[in-house]
Amino acid sequence: MPFDIARTRAAYPALTEGFVHFDGAGGTQTAAGVIDAVTDAMRAAVGNRSAASVPGRRSLDMVAAARSAVADLLGADPAGVVLGPSATALTYTLARTLGAGWRPGDEVVVSRLDHDSNVRPWVQAAEAAGATVRWAEFDRHTGELPAGQYADLVGERTRLVAVTAGSNAIGTVPDVPAIAKTAHAVGALVYVDGVHAVPHGPTDLASLGADVLVTSAYKWSGPHLAAMVAADPGRWAALRPAKLIPSSDAAPDRFEYGTPSFPLLAGVTAAVDHLAGLDPDAVGDRRARLRAGLAAAQAHEEALLDRLLTGLAERPAITVYGTPARRCPTVSFRVAGMSPEATQEALGAAGFCLSSGDYYAYEYFQAMGLRDSGGAVRASIYHYNTADEVDRLLTELDTVADGGERMAR
Ligand SMILES: Cc1ncc(COP(=O)(O)O)c(C=O)c1O
Numbered sequence: 001m002p003f004d005i006a007r008t009r010a011a012y013p014a015l016t017e018g019f020v021h022f023d024g025a026g027g028t029q030t031a032a033g034v035i036d037a038v039t040d041a042m043r044a045a046v047g048n049r050s051a052a053s054v055p056g057r058r059s060l061d062m063v064a065a066a067r068s069a070v071a072d073l074l075g076a077d078p079a080g081v082v083l084g085p086s087a088t089a090l091t092y093t094l095a096r097t098l099g100a101g102w103r104p105g106d107e108v109v110v111s112r113l114d115h116d117s118n119v120r121p122w123v124q125a126a127e128a129a130g131a132t133v134r135w136a137e138f139d140r141h142t143g144e145l146p147a148g149q150y151a152d153l154v155g156e157r158t159r160l161v162a163v164t165a166g167s168n169a170i171g172t173v174p175d176v177p178a179i180a181k182t183a184h185a186v187g188a189l190v191y192v193d194g195v196h197a198v199p200h201g202p203t204d205l206a207s208l209g210a211d212v213l214v215t216s217a218y219k220w221s222g223p224h225l226a227a228m229v230a231a232d233p234g235r236w237a238a239l240r241p242a243k244l245i246p247s248s249d250a251a252p253d254r255f256e257y258g259t260p261s262f263p264l265l266a267g268v269t270a271a272v273d274h275l276a277g278l279d280p281d282a283v284g285d286r287r288a289r290l291r292a293g294l295a296a297a298q299a300h301e302e303a304l305l306d307r308l309l310t311g312l313a314e315r316p317a318i319t320v321y322g323t324p325a326r327r328c329p330t331v332s333f334r335v336a337g338m339s340p341e342a343t344q345e346a347l348g349a350a351g352f353c354l355s356s357g358d359y360y361a362y363e364y365f366q367a368m369g370l371r372d373s374g375g376a377v378r379a380s381i382y383h384y385n386t387a388d389e390v391d392r393l394l395t396e397l398d399t400v401a402d403g404g405e406r407m408a409r
Contacts (some may be wrong), residue, residue: 003300005069009384017260020389023353024382025168025196026087031221037221037270041263048259061263064264069272070227074213078349081231082255087195087214088117090228093255097241099125102159108154110387111162112363113172118162119363140366143170147178158188166197171327174196179211195219197215200328201298202291205231222271223264231398297383304381304390305329311394317401321376329381338404340374346400352393354379
């Protein structure tokens with residue numbers, strides 16, 4: 001059955017405002033079920049976690065439900081799910097924890113394709129430990145991250161390989177399983193940034209080869225919370241993060257700082273339930289329905305991506321960066337004669353929401369020599385986008401490009 005776009009869009013109250021959202025990579029709109037779950041949790045009697053009372057048990061349940069929802073999303077064990085405020089904060093927590101055990105001569109491998117949140121925490125932890133940082137390079141023309149280079153990058157002193165499952169700049173989906181295999185051959189831990197990739201298709205921790213993967217719920221219709229998930233929950237039991245003396249020493253709880261936002265955790269669970277409902281004909285447990293729903297959404301998004309890429313290629317005034325073979329539905333481009341920021345503003349004035357700049361893909365834009373001149377404009381597709389919106393964006397870009405040409409004359 002084709003993806004029911006009308007039904008999907010009806011689940012997002014914000015879409016009634018009429019803006020065209022090609023900015024899901026920066027944060028998607030929120031699904032109605034999420035808004036309801038957060039509101040219900042805020043209206044209900046909720047106490048801090050305690051088995052002693054109904055309100056206390058509610059907050060315990062909200063934490064447990066969020067762990068199990070995220071586990072279903074990724075094919076993981078709920079005991080492996082660390083919840084936190086953002087992917088950046090969680091990555092810093094792990095980087096500081098692991099880094100405390102690194103020694104001079106140890107090595108970590110990061111990539112220039114990654115969002116800075118999967119680069120700088122590792123680089124800084126390595127610097128603090130006197131460890132060496134090694135860099136995986138992307139192909140400047142195609143935007144691919146060749147997996148073969150990792151054989152030269154890793155060695156017996158490699159402690160960690162950090163890599164993205166999907167570039168938030170140009171969409172590239174690296175061959176993470178191959179990279180993980182190389183890293184595991186030398187006993188290194190594989191940390192995967194799934195923030196950009198997870199919203200765009202089914203994810204399976206085991207087949208990716210990720211030891212730990214991080215994902216942010218606000219990129220998949222949920223609230224601003226994130227999860228860092230270990231394939232083996234025993235990983236957390238073996239690590240000791242800095243923590244307050246009275247806070248829980250259980251794993252994974254001891255990686256979670258302060259009192260969690262219980263209503264937003266209820267929103268995380270509702271967001272996963274929303275994704276599990278994307279294919280109304282899907283049957284089975286939530287994991288099975290998630291796979292079906294996200295596969296249906298992925299097919300829809302890929303059709304839109306083809307349409308967008310074809311339209312952009314037909315426009316000589318537009319330069320698209322990267323041609324990766326496997327990619328998330330995310331495209332960075334520039335319009336001739338215009339700064340990315342001016343393009344973003346012209347589109348924004350017409351009701352089209354896109355990003356401009358480096359979107360924190362700092363190393364990518366530095367390496368491309370584009371960062372100092374404003375980066376690029378990013379169009380990122382999400383499952384609530386339509387073919388009509390793609391066509392309207394392309395038409396609007398013609399108007400914008402005409403303006404740019406006039407300005408350049
Ligand atoms: C690929 C990628 N990784 C990490 C992050 C950081 O996520 P958070 O805002 O949850 O720290 C982002 C945010 O845009 C991202 O796109």
